[in-house]
Amino acid sequence: MPPVPSQPAARRRLPVLLAAALVLVLAVVGLVVVRPGPVGRWLGEGPAAPSTEPVEPSPVAVLAGTDIGAPMPATDGLRAVLDPLIADPALGDRVNVAVADALTGQPLFDQGGGAGTVPASVTKLLTAVTVLTARGPGHRIPTRAVAGEQPGEVVIVGGGDPTLAAGAKGFYxxxxxxxxxxxxxxxxxxxxAPTRVVVDSSLYSGPVFGPGWDDDIPxxxxxxxxxxxxxxxxxxxxxxxxxxxxxxxxxxxxxxRAFARLLGVSESAVRKGTAPAPPAEATGAPAGTIEPGAELGVVQSPPxxxxxxxxxxxxxxxxxEALARQVALARDQPASFAGAASAMAEVVSELGLPAAGLTLADGSGLSRKNLISPxxxxxxxxxxxxxxxxxxGGIFGGLPVAGWSGTLRDRYGSAPGTAAGAGMVRAKTGTLTRVHAIAGVVTTAEGRLLTFAVLTDQVPPDGMEPxxxxxxxxxxxxxxxxxH
Incomplete structure (x- = not known):
């Protein structure tokens, strides 16, 4: 394996105190959301401030403390440990891996690290970073109702909120x-009295299903x-x-149709269309007149x-996919699969991240046309x-903890050679037929925090569990x- 390249200057400026980035304070129209992530707790900081948003139980009891003075692993030492594991036939013929120091960003191990690889759901890490950059953590997605062209006509205008509920309690x-x-x-x-409901979902354009999705995805x-x-x-x-x-x-x-029922309008009086333009500030209309395009109400998504x-x-x-389209809208691109992919790639470049080998077709990772390097x-x-x-820093709050939460809840423990990762690994996984990936952070036995990514896209079709x-x-x- 060729020697690991030296650390780029931009990455050398990464902090010694990782925890500072994971205390996120948002001021949004009087709303303050304090979002300390897990790394601050790993570094032994004080108790996390409460958040206004519900989260799953804090994994403090299982996450290992991190020592910012702990030695970094050596590249030769990592190679001796990782090479036999990477050669496992269960991973197929193409396994690309990168490991870096989380505190400094210094690369520590590289095997095909720069090669674009089908990432499956690990794509969501890129979606998270680009939408938080483009929109900000406190942004909320509106769903609006405006007056239609005819008296009693109500237009519901979709803003791209995937969590909207019919009643007080929905799925989200x-x-x-x-x-x-x-x-x-x-x-x-x-x-x-409302007489008709017009559905305006024109904010999104293009196909409703993503390019490169398997036939059974829809x-x-x-x-x-x-x-x-x-x-x-x-x-x-x-x-x-x-x-x-x-x-x-x-x-x-x-x-x-659900909105029509709530308004007492027959479902037969629901059609697709577009909202009228908002009225000018001064129109000379009689007092009490509701002009076409006038806003009648608005509800917001969670931040x-x-x-x-x-x-x-x-x-x-x-x-x-909804968040990917928010990146497109923030960058004045069409809110489509193609527009979202283009806007996300644009934000990646703005952040100075290595875009070589990057190809995006969607924001979820369902597409086999996506390529991301470790x-x-x-x-x-x-x-x-x-x-x-x-x-x-908000991306760390949702990362599953090995043996504890999310998609890693039932992993790291029962299979030989995995138990040591329980409570030490926090990562996003990705799975499609023949594609398996994991990327996240891990605390070493000596207390050093590392970032890592392992992507493989040529696994035997029946080899998911191995x-x-x-x-x-x-x-x-x-x-x-x-x-060492």
């Missing part, structure tokens, strides 16, 4: 409610049609469990920091841990490492 905690929106509309209309329960208006991530049942769920074929019209948590911790593909992922994680972009175990052994080996 803290979501905006159509029930609330309908109440605002009735108040705004006064004595005028109906397989993990993806769905992407429209700018939907309820409960397009689920048919808001009480469905996490993960797989049946999705409605036309999310925007389904939401429009993006919460949506990022959901996307990462639950690997929610619908939320991921080096990009390790540098992205190190950047998120630094003080220059404190808004990016490949997962092989990936877990690599991360667990880093947790046991002195590697």
């Amino acid at each position: 905690q803290g979501a905006g409610s159509l029930e609330d929106l309908a109440g605002q509309v009735r108040t705004a209309l006064g004595g005028t 109906t397989g329960g993990y993806g769905g049609a992407m429209t700018a208006l939907m309820l409960d991530g397009a689920r048919t049942d808001p009480k469905a469990g996490r993960g797989w769920a049946e999705r409605v074929p036309q999310p925007d019209l389904t939401a429009g 993006l920091i919460r949506l990022v948590d959901i996307m990462i911790s639950e690997s929610d593909n619908i939320v991921a 080096t990009l992922l390790t540098e992205l994680l190190a950047l998120a841990a630094g003080p220059d972009h404190p808004e990016l 490949a997962r175990v092989a990936l877990d052994r690599i991360a667990a080996a880093l947790a046991t490492c002195g590697c």
